[in-house]
Amino acid sequence: MPDISQTAAVTLNHYLALSAIVFTIGMLCVLLRRNLIVMLMGIELMLNAVNLTFVAFAHYSSDISGQIMVFFVMTVAAAEAGVGLALAVSIFKRFKEVNIKFLEHLKG
Amino acid sequence: MDISTIIFIILATIIVVSSVSVLMTPNPIYAxxxxxxxxxxxxxxxxxxxxxxxxxxxxxxxxxxxxxxxxMVLMLFDLEKETEAYSKGTFSVFLKLMCGLFLTGAVALSVRQSIKGLSDVAKVATPAEQVETIKLLAGRLFTQYVFAFEALGVLLLVIAIGVVAVARSRGGTHARH
Known part of the structure; x- marks a missing residue:
C-alpha cells in the first residue's frame, strides 16, 4: 500500500492528461459542430490546451523558454481569431448563413 | 492530499465541464x-x-x-435559426459518439507513448526566483527570441490590414446583389 501523501502530488502527467482531454474536446468541436463560430471556438480550445502543455513543461523542467512560446501561440491565436471572424462575417454577407450545413453550393 | 492537489482537481473539473459544454450547447452564445x-x-x-x-x-x-x-460577431447572426440547425438525430449522435471515442483513444494512446520516458521531478521555484521570472522572460524575449518577436509584430500589422480588407470586401465572382 503506497503512502497517500506521496502519490497524491500533482505531477507533470496530470497536466498533460488534462491538456490532452481539452485538446480532444476542441478537436471534436471543430469536427462535429457545423456553426462556423463554434468551430473557431474549438480551435481556441485546442490552442489553449497546447499552451497548458508549454507552461507545465516550463514549470517542471525549470526552463522559461516554454513561457516565451506561450506568448507566440497567444499572438497567433488572436490573429487567427480575427481572420476567422472576418471570414465568417464575409461568408454571412454573401450567403446569409454561417452554418456550413447550408453552404453546399460551390457556386455562390 | 495537500492544498495544491485539491486546487488542481477543482480547476481541472471546471475546465473539463465547461469545455464539454462548449461542444454540447446548441446556442452559440452559451458556448x-x-x-x-x-x-x-x-x-x-x-x-x-x-x-x-x-x-x-x-x-x-x-x-x-x-x-x-x-x-460581437455572434450578435450579427440569427441565433434562433442556428439553434434549430443543431442536429439531434439518433444516427448522427451515434456517429458523433463513435468519432469522439476513436479520437479520445488515439490521443490517449499517443500521450501514453510519449510520456513513458519522462521522469517527473518537480523543482519548485523559490519566491526569489519567482520575482525574477518577468525579468528573465523579458531578457529572453528581447535577446534570444527577438527575431520571432519582430516577425510577430509584422504578422499583427498584416492581420490588422487583412481583416479589414476581408470583412468589407464586396463583389467578386460570388456576389449576390
Whole structure:
C-alpha cells in the first residue's frame, strides 16, 4: 500500500492528461459542430490546451523558454481569431448563413 | 492530499465541464460563455504553475479581447435559426459518439507513448526566483527570441490590414446583389 501523501502530488502527467482531454474536446468541436463560430471556438480550445502543455513543461523542467512560446501561440491565436471572424462575417454577407450545413453550393 | 492537489482537481473539473459544454450547447452564445469560463480557469491554472505573467496575459488577451470579438460577431447572426440547425438525430449522435471515442483513444494512446520516458521531478521555484521570472522572460524575449518577436509584430500589422480588407470586401465572382 503506497503512502497517500506521496502519490497524491500533482505531477507533470496530470497536466498533460488534462491538456490532452481539452485538446480532444476542441478537436471534436471543430469536427462535429457545423456553426462556423463554434468551430473557431474549438480551435481556441485546442490552442489553449497546447499552451497548458508549454507552461507545465516550463514549470517542471525549470526552463522559461516554454513561457516565451506561450506568448507566440497567444499572438497567433488572436490573429487567427480575427481572420476567422472576418471570414465568417464575409461568408454571412454573401450567403446569409454561417452554418456550413447550408453552404453546399460551390457556386455562390 | 495537500492544498495544491485539491486546487488542481477543482480547476481541472471546471475546465473539463465547461469545455464539454462548449461542444454540447446548441446556442452559440452559451458556448461563448463556457469558453470564457474555460479561459479564466486556465488562467488560474497558469497561476498555480508559477507563470504569473502568462496568467495575466491569458486573462487580458483571451478572456478579454478574443471573447469580446467572438460575442460581437455572434450578435450579427440569427441565433434562433442556428439553434434549430443543431442536429439531434439518433444516427448522427451515434456517429458523433463513435468519432469522439476513436479520437479520445488515439490521443490517449499517443500521450501514453510519449510520456513513458519522462521522469517527473518537480523543482519548485523559490519566491526569489519567482520575482525574477518577468525579468528573465523579458531578457529572453528581447535577446534570444527577438527575431520571432519582430516577425510577430509584422504578422499583427498584416492581420490588422487583412481583416479589414476581408470583412468589407464586396463583389467578386460570388456576389449576390
Amino acid at each position: 461563448a460563455f463556457s469558453l470564457a469560463i474555460t479561459m479564466v480557469t486556465m488562467g488560474f491554472l497558469y497561476f498555480s504553475l508559477d507563470a504569473d505573467f502568462i496568467a495575466g496575459v491569458q486573462l487580458i488577451v483571451y478572456a478579454g479581447a478574443v471573447m469580446v470579438l467572438f460575442v
